[in-house]
Amino acid sequence: MGTKSKLTASEAGYLKLIYRVQEEESGKVGTTAAARAFGVRPATVAEVLRNLARKNLVRRRPYRGVELTPQGVAEARKLLRKHRILEVLFVGLLGLSPESACEEASKLDYYVSEELINAICRSSNHPKTCPCEKVIFEDPACCGAGGKKK
Ligand SMILES: [Zn+2]
Ligand SMILES: [Zn+2]
Known part of the structure; x- marks a missing residue:
């Protein structure tokens, strides 16, 4: 399948x-x-x-x-990466509280592309955690060896 x-x-x-x-x-x-x-x-x-x-x-x-399933874990991590990168943006740039950032991110994370998320990730210097200190999963295409070059 x-x-x-x-x-x-x-x-x-x-x-x-x-x-x-x-x-x-x-x-x-x-x-x-x-x-x-x-x-x-x-x-x-x-x-x-x-x-x-x-x-x-x-x-x-x-x-x-x-x-x-392992596939479900991978899929969930991709979604949570988007969710948490959005939170970083909303709190860091827009000054939202972590709670409202989380709420807004929940409405959007499913819809945003990986490209947009990686662009935000790069411009935020590849954050490791979200505003509530949950881990932000790396995308090798962005944060990995290839993307880390400054
Ligand atoms: Zn959240
Ligand atoms: Zn990154």
Whole structure:
């Protein structure tokens, strides 16, 4: 199966949530908790999770909620890189509070291109963490050996 199946905006939101809970808080994500986080019904969550599973981004584990596949982790990191680079821009350049920066970034991260994010990354000197001190994942095309040259 191709790895190019497009994510929808709401699927992207779930991937970010699952990544944060699973990788950064070592918790598990149940359907009910996810429904609460998004203010939707559990049936809606189940539907999105089914789609993510079809795209091979999550695995569903009986009694353990869902788990990201390695591909899902990679996809979530790409999204969170965008999210956190935007936060750096909003706080550093526009003076937003970290909370509103996070809120605004959540509305935009899915839509911005990697090119734009890398341009912001370069002009901010490849920040390592976002305003709330979460790690900003590197894009080798930007922050790696090739892009690091000053
Ligand atoms: Zn945030
Ligand atoms: Zn960079």
